[in-house]
Amino acid sequence: MISLTVENYLKAIFQLADGEQAQVSTGRIATALNVAPGTVTSMLKTLAEGKLATYKPYEGVELTPAGRALALRVIRRHRLIELFLVQTLNLTWDEVHEEAEDMEHAVSDWLVDRIEEHLGHPRFDPHGDPIPTADGAINSAETRSLAEVPSGQQFRVVRVLDQSPTFLRELSDSGIAIGVSGTIAARHADGGRTVTLDGTDFRIEPHVAACLCVDAVE
16 A cells, blocks of 8 residues: 555655656755655655656656556545535635645545546646546646736736645735736836736736746637
């Protein structure tokens, strides 16, 4: 039986590699999971012994097909639980991450499949992240950062990369949510943007613009 710790490491490696077949450094994993580098090294050796990852000291780690499949199962559980909590229990998008972190290790794949069916086989979670299918397929929509959108262009928010509760609450207070449309009124030299939402102009700081993924609205 795969342990909670192993699942957390597999998920972290997959997300740090941005879903690609790429090596991830020990330091990045340690930072993401808030553990000591030595602890990460020990776990990476365990994952390699279990044929869930290939690990090269001083270079990094890469998931094997088996490790990638398990990571996608955990991510699928997490994102479907988040959406279930929002749509069924009316939690807000800044309240669901920690709850899903705990629940993703306790629910069975059978229950997750029933949740997916109940929700109508959704493609994205409350933050716009794609939900893997039961067979491990994951399809992301073509998007770009709000920081890349030219002046005068209309846009629609489709994904938020920073999903910390504080950041999400700040977005909500500004009227920004998944599906909200607006227009780039001005681009600023420091990377900030002035956007128009519902007829009101306000400034978006550079770090916020970089964390908002949007698509163009014709």
